[in-house]
Amino acid sequence: MMRRYVENIVRFRIAVIILIAIVTILIGSRIKELKVEVDPDKNLPQSHPYVVAQNQIDKIFGGRNIVVIGVIPKEGDIFQPLVLEKIMRITQKLNEIPGAIKTNIFSIAARKAKDIKGTEEGMVVRRLMESVPQTKEGLDELRNKIYRNPLFINSIISKDGSAAQIIADFRFNKELKGYPDIEKRIKEIVSKEEDSSVGIHLNGPSIALSWLAAYSQKMGKLFLLAMVVIAIVLFMVFGTFQGMFLPLITAIISVLWGLGIMGLMHVPMDPFNAATPILILAIAAGHSIQILKRYYEEYAIIGDNKLAVIESTSRIGIVMITAGLIAAASFLSLLTFDTMSIRNFGIFTALGILSALIIEMTFIPALRAILRPPKNKEIKEGLIIAPLNMTLDKLSHLITNGRAKAVISVICIIAIVVAGGGYLLNVDNSLKSNFKKSTLLIKDDNIMNSHFGGTNSLNLFVEGGKPDDMKRPDVLKSIEGLQIFLENKFPEVGKTISFVDFIKKMNQAMHNDDPSFNTVPDSQDLIAQFLFVYSMSGDPGDFDSYVDYDYKKANILTFCKTDSTAFADKIIEAVNNYVEQNFPKDIKVTPAGSLAVSDALNHVMVHGKVRNILQIIGIVFVMGSVVLGSPLGGLFIILPLLISVIFNFGVMGYTGIALNIGTAAISAMAVGIGADYAIYYIYRLREEMGNHTDLLPAIVKTMKTSGKAINFVSISIALGYLMLPLSGFGLHIKLGTLVALAMIVSSFTAITALPALIVIFKPKFALKPILFK
Amino acid sequence: MKRFSIAGFGIAVVFGFIGVSFGEDLSPKDIMTKNFFVNRVKDSKSESAMTLINESGQKRERKSTGVSKLQKNGIDNMRLIKFISPADVKGTSNLMIEHSDGDDDIWIYLPALKKVRRLVSSNKGDSFVGSDFSYADVIGYKVQDFEHKITGSENVDGVDCYVIESFPVSDKVKQDNGLSKRKSWIRKDNFVIVKGENYDLSGQLYKVFKASDIQLVDKENNKWQAMTIEMTNVQVNHKTIVHFSNYKVNTGVDDGYFSQRNLERE
Structure with missing residues (x-):
């Protein structure tokens, strides 16, 4: 037929x-x-607690798409009219970007940056910098205003005054479609301000993701290069x-x-x-x-x-x-x-x-x-066939001359040793670690992290059971405690901000700036009245980043110096323990923000991909068993694929490549390749069993034919994908080398372990001849 | 019936003509001046409910009673506001002595602190007690600070209005108010503003004002007051609505009422 x-x-x-x-x-x-769905959130199960928190935070507070802009004068500190004017202009222009969350824009020139100062009679609340001071007195006054409020230090100004930071936040809309848009709009603004007097540095999750998008686009070219190399190798083998x-x-x-x-x-x-x-x-x-x-x-x-x-x-x-x-x-x-x-x-x-x-x-x-x-x-x-032939001949020779057991033993030992690496495998995703140290992104990241609280954001979403819970002294003291705990316990945490900082500051101001009142008041009514006074002395949006309208939910902004999800795991666990032990029982604290969401995404994807790998192996085993009429046959078919998965994870463990969204996806690909090799090999062997009555010559012939074809495939694809690391981008390096490794390992297993096992066990499914008329 | 309506039409035409010729006699500056004084009552007592609504539709409500009295200059007011709700700020009160030429004097009394404290904050262009209204929106823009132009007339909610565009006369005025242009819809019959638009320094529409339920509160002096005023910051989608009720004028309140001592009284 x-x-x-x-x-x-x-x-x-x-x-x-x-x-x-x-x-x-x-x-x-x-x-x-074909619709390209670029929203990574679509992959998040919407019931994941971090995702639920993030969706709420997004709606109430924003804080997802943070950009931090560092303004660092080449000489002197930022208290120079020229530098301050730049900060002022950048802040104003950021407001004009469609999609900018205006109430979340924070810098010394922002509307919501207010100086709270106590006097004998009462309290003065004024914008930090309404217009740029031109006199020495004015500049000194500004300096005093900024440094008397700890809230500003490490958030919008560095400790030593040598650098200022502008924090911006965006929601996507029709005019602002993605991270590259955000970066482009901000670059348009800052490029006009960067000159010989100041350096301007961009960072934050949005900028890192924009870089990722740019590097992902390079992938197209790299694929083409890989294709060319594959073509050349194919020409050389055929x-x-x-x-x-x-x-x-x-x-x-x-x-x-x-x-x-x-x-x-x-x-x-x-x-x-x-x-x-x-x-x-x-x-x-x-x-x-x-x-x-x-x-x-x-x-x-x-x-x-x-x-x-x-x-x-x-x-x-x-x-x-x-x-x-x-x-x-x-x-x-x-x-x-x-x-x-x-x-x-x-x-x-x-x-x-x-x-x-x-x-x-x-x-x-x-x-x-x-x-x-x-x-x-x-x-x-x-061209390259001669050495290949020689190798294959030697292999056939080994396997067919009583060394099959030795071959299997060696493979087993290697596999066990490599599998040991699996214990060293850690789950971690850091987008920034994919970029070379020499890239502007990482240079800027280092500069900004050394001056400020951190370029990566974690939000802690504090949720009460009823309105006004965020006015309760016990809740506020717990939040304060958590902030102190995080800032002291984790060197990676450079700054935390919550509305409690304001309440403490107001309490102090209302008591003639007596530092001993820089505390959370014990009376809920007083807290309510402080909040009320602050709301009356500022703009309606001043608190929008920190506490919601009916004082039921609050947001603790946490700036971190790393975007590693392993760190996120650690800090989230610590937060959960702290909350468990110190917070009132009716108050819930859930991590959110870019760090928590990428952590959730990483866990979900890694977990899913590992299941994906197991499921594919399982189905291939079942179907292979059915087709070959033997469970042992199923086992033989999944062998190359098992070994390549073991190698993949083992090598990742030994080399310190973390399991994350990218590498888990690569590993899942490794299982897709191996089964075919085994099937071709076994069927060819059965065909040769029809031509040769003895197993050993049939093995030798199969090695020369199907075995050689298997090598053609693996050599060409592996060499092609070894071109990807040329881009220097971490994800491409891993993709290229791990795919190449999977190709080599699965093909090698198919032409060594498989025939060796067949020689040793002589299973019926492999020896039943297929006859062609 | 038919005759009546024709007669009515005739009357409308006649009055219409008068109205137009009347209007042409008034310069835009005259109109804005009349507008400036139309709600400036000698003194008033009222209850008010202020609702702040944010982008996601969450609301904050504050109820208060207020007493105001015009100062001798006929421009600046003194106001004493006592908050009734929310419950946890009940008794908080606020005394404001406006100074159109400088910082206003504001004192607040916090019952939980049991102290009167002086509060210095904000500029004229900034928010009025945390609402979407700026100080100038509440107190009134000085007529001479702007150059006014009539750009036409429009019907707003069934009433004929002048449409006037006002531009700051100097850069200082512009910066102080944070505005590059105002557009006002002023009722031709009583000079009350029923709609307004403020444009920010970059020329973008910034806030939209609306007034409704306009009542003649002082017949003798022809003073009018809108019982509902609404200001929307269209750039951040934040809105403030204020309803006045039990609005009474010329109650003869004493200057002494506006004292720090009086703040503490429940």
């Missing part, structure tokens, strides 16, 4: 090619309907242009179809899947190379192009369909996940694999039937 089908494909080759071309154009054109192009064409059309069908079905794409085409590329090229390799073998025997196409495709087609369906089913099983990105990963990969099967069974044989057959000298194979 298969044979007759392939004969028809070859007969109607022109029609097939045209048909596939039309389908590709039709489906490919649907890519424009020695022909066909060998170079056909696997790539299969892979590219598969990716196009996958994306087009997603567009057609209105399944959105997300940035976490930007690297998924690599996996599709590897799988599609893998199938293609197996068939192509087989074609060359058949052509060398038959000497007729069309017959060789029919022979090779019909013989290996069934194996490819088996392997492809197993893989597609395992990826489709990811649809059971509630994390959108993992579902997308499953759908996208499954579609890519199915597309590759269809193309490999239609377009490629039709095309190959048209192309001229290889010349004799080309069949002698490409």
Whole structure:
């Protein structure tokens, strides 16, 4: 049946090619309907406590998309009219950016930055800097005003006065669509102010994410470079242009179809899947190379192009369909996940694999039937084949000459040693750690962290059960205690701000600036009345960043010097313990803000991806067992994939690469590659068992054919992806090296451990010959 | 019936003409001057409810009783406000002696602190007791500080109004008020402002004012007062609504009432 089908494909080759071309154009054109979902929050289960808190904080206080701008004079301190004027202009202009949360803009020139001063008669509340002082007296007065309120130190001015900071916060809207927009708008403002007298430094979560977006765009170019390298390697192994192009064409059309069908079905794409085409590329090229390799073998025997196409495709087609369906089913099983990105990963990969099967069974044989057959000298194979042949021969020799047990022992020892690295594996995500120290982002980050409280924001969302809970002295004292605890316990925490700071300051001011009154008052009514007076002496929005309208919820802003989620874990645990022990029982404190959200996202994604890996291994095992009619067969099929996952996590542990959103996604890709190798290998062995009555010669032949094809795939993809580290971006370095590692490990396992185990155990499923008439 | 309406039409036409010619006799400055004095009563007592509404629709309400008296210069007021609610600020009171030429004197009494404290805050362009109204919005913009132009007439809520645009005469005025332009809709019949727009220094619309339920509170002196006033800061979507009730004028309140001592009295 298969044979007759392939004969028809070859007969109607022109029609097939045209048909596939039309389908590709039709489906490919649907890519424009593909919605790219850039909102990472969509991946957060909306019930996650940090996410719930963040959504509330976002609505009430803002604080999610913080930007910090450092203004640092080259000489002297910031108390120079020229510098202050710059701060004033930047602050004013920030207000004009659409989407700027005006009440959250904080600098010495901000409306809400007010000097609270006690006098004998009462209290003076004035803006810190309404206009820029021009005289020495004016400048000195400003300095006094700023330094008498600890709230401002490390938040909008450095301890020594050598630097000022402007904090801004944004909500996205039609005119402000993403982090690159924020960075662009701010750069337009600050570029006019930066000159030989001052340095201006940008940072904060929004800026780091904007950098990430910029680097992600470089990925496109890197993929192209990887493709070029893969093409070159393919040329070197096959020695022909066909060998170079056909696997790539299969892979590219598969990716196009996958994306087009997603567009057609209105399944959105997300940035976490930007690297998924690599996996599709590897799988599609893998199938293609197996068939192509087989074609060359058949052509060398038959000497007729069309017959060789029919022979090779019909013989290996069934194996490819088996392997492809197993893989597609395992990826489709990811649809059971509630994390959108993992579902997308499953759908996208499954579609890519199915597309590759269809193309490999239609377009490629039709095309190959048209192309001229290889010349004799080309069949002698490409440049780097000689050393490969030698290695494979040695391997066959080892395995077939009684050393199979030794081979397995060595592999086991290595695997155990590498697996030990898994214990060292830590879960951590730091966006900034992906950037080189020489980048402006990291330089600015270091400068700003050395002058101020920190460029990364964690918000603690304090929630009472009823209105006015945030006026209770016990609650305020708990908040004060938590702030002191965080600032003293964690060197990474450079500054905390809450409305309690204002209450303390007012209490002091109302008592003639007596420092002993820099405390939370014991009377709730007095707190209420202080808040009332402050609200009457300022603008309506002055407190909007800190406490909500009915005094039920408050926000403690915490500035940290690191964006590591491992640190977030540590500080969140400490906060929870502190709250448990010190806060009134009816008050809830939940972490939120960019640090907490990226921590939540990291945990959810890592956890999801690990489950994703286990599920795929499980499904491949079940299906492999069914197809081979033996659970042991299922075990053999998942072996390369298990070993590559072990290597992946082990190597990450030893090299200190943390498990996070990016690396977990890469690891999940590693399991997608290995199963195919084992299936091709076992089926080829069974076919050879039909030609040779003895196992050992069949192993040797399988190694020379299918084993070699497996190496072609892994060498070309691995070398291609080793180009990614050239970008210098941490995520690309990890992506490139870990994908390469997974390719090498799974292919190596398939051609060593697999035959060695077969030689040792002689399982029936592997020895049952497949006979072709 | 028909005849009556035709007669009514005729009367309207006649009065309309008078109105127009009357209007043309008044310069925009005259109109703004009349507007400045139209709600300046000798003294008043009232209850008021102020509601602040933020972007997400959350509200804060304050209820108070207030007494005011015009000072001898006929421009500045003295005000004493006692807050009734929210409960935890009940008894908090506020005495304000306006000085249109300088900082106002403000004293507050906090019952929980049991002390009268002097509060120095804000500029004329800044918020009035934490509302969306600025001091100048409440006290009134000095007519001579602005150059006024009539740009047309419009019907607002069924009443004919002059539309007047006012521009600060000097940079200082501009900076002090934080405004580059004001636009006022002044009723032709009684010179009460029913709608206003303030533009910030960059020329963007900043705040929108609305007045309704306008009542003749002093027939003798032709003084009018809107019982509901509303100011929206369109840039931050924050709104303040004030309702006055039991508004009484010429109650003969004594100057001595506006003393720090009086603040502490419940």
